[in-house]
Amino acid sequence: MNRVQGLAIRMAVIAIILFPGVSRPQSQAQTPAPPPPAQQPAEEERNPFAPEPAPVLPPGMTGADANDPRAKLAPGLYDAGEASLGLKHLVLVRKPEAFQLGTADPDDPKVQKTLGRLGMSDTSKMPKPMQLVRAQLAFANSDFAFQGNHLFQGNFYGVSIYDISKPANARLLTSLVCPGGQGDVSVYKNLLFMSVEAPNGRLDCGTEGFPPEPPPPAGQEKENRRRPPVAQKDRFRGVRIFDISDIRNPRQVAAVQTCRGSHTHTLVVDPNDKNNVYIYVSGTSFVRQPEELAGCSGEKPDKDPNTALFRIEVIKVPVAAPQDAKVVSSPRVFIDARTNAMNGLNNGGTHGKPGSEKPKDTDQCHDITVYSAIGLAAGACSGNGILLDIKDPVHPKRVDAVNDPNYSYWHSASFSNDGSKVVFTDEWGGGLGARCRPNDPNKWGADAIFGLSNDKLTFENYYKMPAAQSDAENCVAHNGSLIPVPGRDIEAQAWYQGGISIMDFTDAAHPFEIAYFDRGPIDPKVLVLGGEWSAYWYNGYIYGSEIARGLDVFELTPTQFLTQNEIDAAKAVRVSELNVQNQQKIEWPAKLVVAKAYVDQLSRSQALPPDKIAALQKAIQSAESSHMNKSALAELKHLAPSLAKDAGTVKSQADATRLRALAEILEHPAA
Amino acid sequence: MFSNAPNWRLYRFPRKLRSARAFAVVSGLLLAASVPTDFFCSVARAQQTDPASPVVVQPGAPGKPSTRLPPSATAKLPPRSQAEVEFMQEMILHHAQAVEMTALILSHTGDKDLRSLGARISSSQSDEIKFMRRWLAARGEPVSMPMPGMRGMDSHPMALMPGMLTSAQMEALRKAKDTEFDHLFLTGMIQHHNGALTMVKDLFDTAGAGQDAELFDFATDADNTQRAEIRIMQTMLEKKFPEEKQ
Numbered sequence: 001m002n003r004v005q006g007l008a009i010r011m012a013v014i015a016i017i018l019f020p021g022v023s024r025p026q027s028q029a030q031t032p033a034p035p036p037p038a039q040q041p042a043e044e045e046r047n048p049f050a051p052e053p054a055p056v057l058p059p060g061m062t063g064a065d066a067n068d069p070r071a072k073l074a075p076g077l078y079d080a081g082e083a084s085l086g087l088k089h090l091v092l093v094r095k096p097e098a099f100q101l102g103t104a105d106p107d108d109p110k111v112q113k114t115l116g117r118l119g120m121s122d123t124s125k126m127p128k129p130m131q132l133v134r135a136q137l138a139f140a141n142s143d144f145a146f147q148g149n150h151l152f153q154g155n156f157y158g159v160s161i162y163d164i165s166k167p168a169n170a171r172l173l174t175s176l177v178c179p180g181g182q183g184d185v186s187v188y189k190n191l192l193f194m195s196v197e198a199p200n201g202r203l204d205c206g207t208e209g210f211p212p213e214p215p216p217p218a219g220q221e222k223e224n225r226r227r228p229p230v231a232q233k234d235r236f237r238g239v240r241i242f243d244i245s246d247i248r249n250p251r252q253v254a255a256v257q258t259c260r261g262s263h264t265h266t267l268v269v270d271p272n273d274k275n276n277v278y279i280y281v282s283g284t285s286f287v288r289q290p291e292e293l294a295g296c297s298g299e300k301p302d303k304d305p306n307t308a309l310f311r312i313e314v315i316k317v318p319v320a321a322p323q324d325a326k327v328v329s330s331p332r333v334f335i336d337a338r339t340n341a342m343n344g345l346n347n348g349g350t351h352g353k354p355g356s357e358k359p360k361d362t363d364q365c366h367d368i369t370v371y372s373a374i375g376l377a378a379g380a381c382s383g384n385g386i387l388l389d390i391k392d393p394v395h396p397k398r399v400d401a402v403n404d405p406n407y408s409y410w411h412s413a414s415f416s417n418d419g420s421k422v423v424f425t426d427e428w429g430g431g432l433g434a435r436c437r438p439n440d441p442n443k444w445g446a447d448a449i450f451g452l453s454n455d456k457l458t459f460e461n462y463y464k465m466p467a468a469q470s471d472a473e474n475c476v477a478h479n480g481s482l483i484p485v486p487g488r489d490i491e492a493q494a495w496y497q498g499g500i501s502i503m504d505f506t507d508a509a510h511p512f513e514i515a516y517f518d519r520g521p522i523d524p525k526v527l528v529l530g531g532e533w534s535a536y537w538y539n540g541y542i543y544g545s546e547i548a549r550g551l552d553v554f555e556l557t558p559t560q561f562l563t564q565n566e567i568d569a570a571k572a573v574r575v576s577e578l579n580v581q582n583q584q585k586i587e588w589p590a591k592l593v594v595a596k597a598y599v600d601q602l603s604r605s606q607a608l609p610p611d612k613i614a615a616l617q618k619a620i621q622s623a624e625s626s627h628m629n630k631s632a633l634a635e636l637k638h639l640a641p642s643l644a645k646d647a648g649t650v651k652s653q654a655d656a657t658r659l660r661a662l663a664e665i666l667e668h669p670a671a
Numbered sequence: 672m673f674s675n676a677p678n679w680r681l682y683r684f685p686r687k688l689r690s691a692r693a694f695a696v697v698s699g700l701l702l703a704a705s706v707p708t709d710f711f712c713s714v715a716r717a718q719q720t721d722p723a724s725p726v727v728v729q730p731g732a733p734g735k736p737s738t739r740l741p742p743s744a745t746a747k748l749p750p751r752s753q754a755e756v757e758f759m760q761e762m763i764l765h766h767a768q769a770v771e772m773t774a775l776i777l778s779h780t781g782d783k784d785l786r787s788l789g790a791r792i793s794s795s796q797s798d799e800i801k802f803m804r805r806w807l808a809a810r811g812e813p814v815s816m817p818m819p820g821m822r823g824m825d826s827h828p829m830a831l832m833p834g835m836l837t838s839a840q841m842e843a844l845r846k847a848k849d850t851e852f853d854h855l856f857l858t859g860m861i862q863h864h865n866g867a868l869t870m871v872k873d874l875f876d877t878a879g880a881g882q883d884a885e886l887f888d889f890a891t892d893a894d895n896t897q898r899a900e901i902r903i904m905q906t907m908l909e910k911k912f913p914e915e916k917q
Contacts, residue, residue: 055794058787097745098727137884139746156884157746172725177740179749181884199875200749200882204732209749212879230878242730251737252730285891286875323734361902364895382895409895430892432885433798527805529885 061441068467070499071438073520075472077549080522086515086559087500087542090168095550098175099139099155136529137181140547143264143479145187146538146578150247152192153545154183157207159194160551161247167541167553174248178205180236186267186579188277191322192242192250197261197285201236205252210235231291237261239279239315241322254325256315259287259296259308264367266581270393271372278393279315281327282365283308284382301342309363310334310342312379314394329394333379333386334362345384345401366427367412371419373585376455378413378422385410385424385450387457399455406443406462412479415452416489417586421508422450422457423491425477434527436475436498438468445476447493449508460508465493465501465516472521472528473497479534483542483556484573484586485566486594487601487658490514492542496531497521500544500554504561506654514561522548538578540571569597588661590670592620598662607655608646615639616662628671640666749882756812758874759803759886762893763814765832765870766796766803769863772836772856775845779852784907792860792900799893806885833873834866850911857908864897864904 057063065071074081082089142154149165150173161174178194180201186193200209210232239262241254260283268278287298287308297304311332317325336344345362362383370377370390377388377396387400404426411427428445429435435445446464450457469475473496480493489506499518505511522528530548544552558564572589588594599620603613619639623632640663647659727740773793776786807814831837836844836859844855871894875881881890 055790058790096725097743098740099746101746101748137888138748140884171723175725175727177727177729177744177746181887198882198884198887199880204735205730207729207747207749209882210879212750212752213754213877241733248726249728249737250730252733252735255733284895285887286871286881286894289876361899383899429795429798430888432802432888432892 055439057439057441061443063438063440063442064436064464064468065466066438066468070467070516070518071469073518075520075522075524077522080520082517082519084515084517086502086557086562087517088555088557089517090541090553090555091170092546092549093162093170093172093551093553095139095141095546095548096160096172096175098177099141099157099160101139136548138179140182140529141533141545141550142182142547143184143534144536144538144543144545144580145185145192146536146543147187148576150187151538151543151551152185152187153551154185154194156181156183156198158205159183159185159192159250161244161250162551164538164541164543164553167543170551170553174250176242176250177207178240178252179207179209182263184262184264186265186279186582187244187577188267188269188579189319190243190245191253191277191317191319192244193265193267193279194240194242195262195265195281196237196240197263197283199235199237201261203234203236203255206234231289233292235288235292237288239265239281241317241325243322253322254317256325256327257293258283258313258327259293259298260285260364261288264581266368266370266377267579268370268390268393269372269582273393275319277317277319279317279325280368280370280377280396281313281315282367282379283313284364284366305342307342312365312368312396314396316394331396333365333388333396333398334381335398345381345386366410367581369413369415369581369583371415371583371585373583374415374419376415376419378415378424380410380413380424382410385413385422385448385457387422387452387455389455400457402450402457402459404448404459406441406446407448408444411477412581414480414482414491414580415583416505417482417484420452421460421489421505422452423463423480423505424448424450425479425493427476427478429474429476431476431478431496432474432529434469434471434473434475436465436467436469436473436495437471442466447477447503447511449505449511451508461511463503463505463511465495465498466513467498467516467518469498470521470524472523472526474527474529474531478532479536479580481534481536481578481580482583482586483537483570484588485562485570485597486588486661487598487654488566492535492537494532494535494544496533496547498531500532500535500542515556515559517544517552517554534580536578536580537570539574563597563600565593565596565600569594590665590668592624592665592669595620595662595665595669598658598665601658602655602662605652605655607650607652607659619666623669628669633669636666636669640664750879751810751883752877752880754874754877754880755883755886756807756810758870758880758890759807760813760815761832762867762870763800763803765835765863765867766800768835768841769793769796769860770800771841772844772860772863775852776856779847780849780856782849782853782911785853785856788900788903788907789856795896799889802889806889832866833869834863836863853911854908857904857911861901861904861908864901867897868894868901 069083073083139157145152149163151162151164153160158178159176163171163173180196181198184195236255238256238258240252242250243253244250258281262281263284264282266280268280288296290296297307299307301307301310311330313327314329315325316328332342334345335342362381365379365381368377368379375391377390379386379388385402386398388396389399390396407426408428411425413422413424415422425447426445442464443462446462448462449460451460475496475498478494478496480491483490483492488504490504492502495501501513502515503511504514522530533545533547535542535544542554546552556567572591572593573586599616602608619635623636626632643659643663647656650656727742727744728737729740730737770793773789776789804814844859847855871890874890881887
């Protein structure tokens with residue numbers, strides 16, 4: 001605050017010197033009062049990049065574990081210290097040049113000037129992190145989509161397309177340059193979808209943005225300080241559609257404009273409609289002027305019933321004619337069913353308890369995950385988590401909504417495979433801040449796990465990556481996907497510079513960590529935006545989208561929390577396409593490796609006595625070694641009925657499900 | 672990697688400079704000189720002969736063909752607008768007053784709800800001040816304004832940024848205690864936050880402003896958060912002072 005205080009005083013002084021005509025008392029009366037006394041040492045004030053420690057923990061809250069091996073890792077961009085458990089890091093493919101700031105930029109005269117002010121005479125001494133600080137978000141890596149051997153990594157500046165036929169040797173194929181942030185991606189057949197929200201987005205993928213307002217003519221600096229904006233017909237905010245038939249030469253085939261742009265989007269495939277796919281658009285930023293896009297209004301609902309606030313958009317994409325894609329509905333998903341008020345949802349997003357009556361200002365969704373197999377979608381919508389019935393995908397209807405006193409910003413959602421749970425995330429601080437420090441409460445910026453039955457959500461517990469992170473590491477709950485281990489609910493999740501944490505939430509009330517990977521901060525003293533944006537499992541590997549560094553590839557390794565059989569069973573599940581927010585039901589093959597995973601779990605939970613476990617292991621082993629000969633198959637079949645019977649008596653629902661699934665495989669094992 | 676490319680020579684000259692910076696300058700000049708698309712296309716064809724090398728593609732407008740860029744193309748930032756710089760400079764001062772207001776809470780009121788709200792406003796706005804100063808310093812812009820706090824001073828001498836409390840208002844807040852303080856704080860902070868919304872609106876209403884990715888995220892986030900806090904404070908006012916019509 002020193003600097004600001006000094007500034008305030010200087011302001012007054014400068015004002016008096018520059019404008020003697022203004023009488024002193026008047027200027028005194030209108031000058032902002034000096035801010036409170038200094039709280040930081042003067043030394044710190046010289047470095048605007050120095051991070052600050054967290055404030056003290058609020059009463060009754062606990063923070064992260066400062067003794068975790070992840071808490072104090074060495075810093076570095078490409079040589080940071082690493083810690084991991086149950087995860088093997090295979091490779092980091094560095095972010096391509098096309099998404100790095102041109103090296104000529106630090107020579108910008110203005111930067112030179114700053115360096116001079118900071119006591120540095122030449123740019124060669126410019127700290128690398130400072131260069132990164134300038135560029136960090138403009139070229140940040142963002143979300144993933146997968147198809148066959150191709151991985152699509154979104155970036156605020158475009159999309160990187162990788163060949164992952166050999167995941168440990170992932171290879172860049174194409175850098176698609178097309179700025180506009182945040183580059184959320186989905187893929188369906190030959191179509192690639194991309195979200196654009198920022199005002200520099202252009203229809204033609206140009207990198208030049210739009211020219212700033214020219215400086216006002218001399219003598220008119222003070223009047224007419226800002227002129228009204230120019231409607232730009234070439235500006236693009238919405239969802240782009242590329243044809244990727246030629247993976248090395250994607251072409252833009254459509255660009256569907258929306259009023260608030262697209263912060264994220266969700267691919268929706270209607271099981272009853274083969275000719276079209278749908279895109280749910282979540283826009284979170286300002287509404288543009290109607291001169292630029294007809295019909296856009298940012299007014300409150302009482303002033304304009306057609307306001308672009310308080311809604312999502314649905315784009316219909318004819319698969320055979322994507323150029324005809326257009327917005328076909330703008331569902332009012334926050335409507336109050338009794339009063340028909342379109343702003344019918346309460347914001348529970350406070351970390352205090354300001355009052356019993358909560359305001360009703362949830363006007364946007366941040367991200368929506370659809371689970372067409374159960375006809376539902378979970379929306380993370382700023383102040384609320386909502387549940388939508390999407391059986392008619394063009395007209396989603398809200399069936400439940402929740403809020404949470406510890407939630408700041410409802411960010412994303414995912415279902416358990418059986419649809420009995422929903423994991424929401426709270427992106428407290430927007431991902432730009434350090435929020436996993438020892439003094440940051442572990443209920444803030446965390447996952448919230450809800451039970452789901454009969455279209456009703458019930459809060460069970462929070463989960464936050466447990467290791468303390470430094471002041472220089474942006475960290476909060478972010479994107480994750482299910483790992484298809486049968487018999488358990490396991491999610492791989494990205495926590496920005498908190499790394500990747502893998503959580504078991506089979507028991508929603510008692511989630512726990514089973515594996516992790518983390519790097520030290522990019523810089524020890526400067527919070528340089530980085531870390532994992534998304535961590536998704538795809539066909540046997542876990543991919544991490546590192547904002548600043550590139551593409552990470554991992555493999556699971558066995559630990560006391562996860563056996564090799566469970567890992568192998570997860571690897572037995574193959575999909576041809578993965579868009580995590582378009583959740584697909586995982587089906588496990590009736591293979592013996594899946595049976596072995598269940599046996600391991602029943603042994604771990606002690607649902608079966610050791611002799612029974614041993615008998616099962618022996619029978620499965622002999623079936624495998626005999627290539628499933630008749631007598632071995634008969635033995636497996638013989639064991640099945642008693643397992644089905646046990647399922648009726650075991651205490652835990654999870655064990656009962658495992659026993660039944662195991663019995664089924666033993667009855668009819670697949671080769 | 673490109674040794675068998677027929678058009679390699681055409682493209683090779685910048686690499687000879689053996690300096691990324693020199694190349695960036697050269698390629699910048701090339702781009703600035705609007706080199707015909709054919710140039711890059713021929714380079715692209717050269718690249719295609721080696722399937723192992725990645726390509727850099729810039730799609731055109733919908734329905735239009737894509738363009739190949741040289742494989743060493745680097746990214747550039749969109750133009751920065753003076754309105755963005757002023758927004759940050761002004762918002763620092765604006766935030767500083769909010770922090771100053773919340774600093775009074777502990778000694779001026781025992782209200783638990785207000786203390787909790789104040790702690791959160793103070794923590795997030797202090798953090799944001801740091802962020803804004805980093806943003807400005809990293810871009811070589813001064814953290815202070817040439818003429819700070821003097822928007823529209825022709826008509827209103829020394830007018831403050833939108834929503835900022837005047838010295839008189841601040842003085843009244845400082846002198847108030849308990850219920851009176853709660854009232855002045857809530858109404859004052861609502862006024863203050865509404866001013867921030869105006870500043871964000873002004874920013875996005877300015878041609879060319881808001882193209883910086885971090886500023887865009889920051890301003891959008893500030894708008895969302897402060898809007899939510901205004902509603903929370905309005906509800907607190909309604910609860911604590913039901914006799915008043917809000």
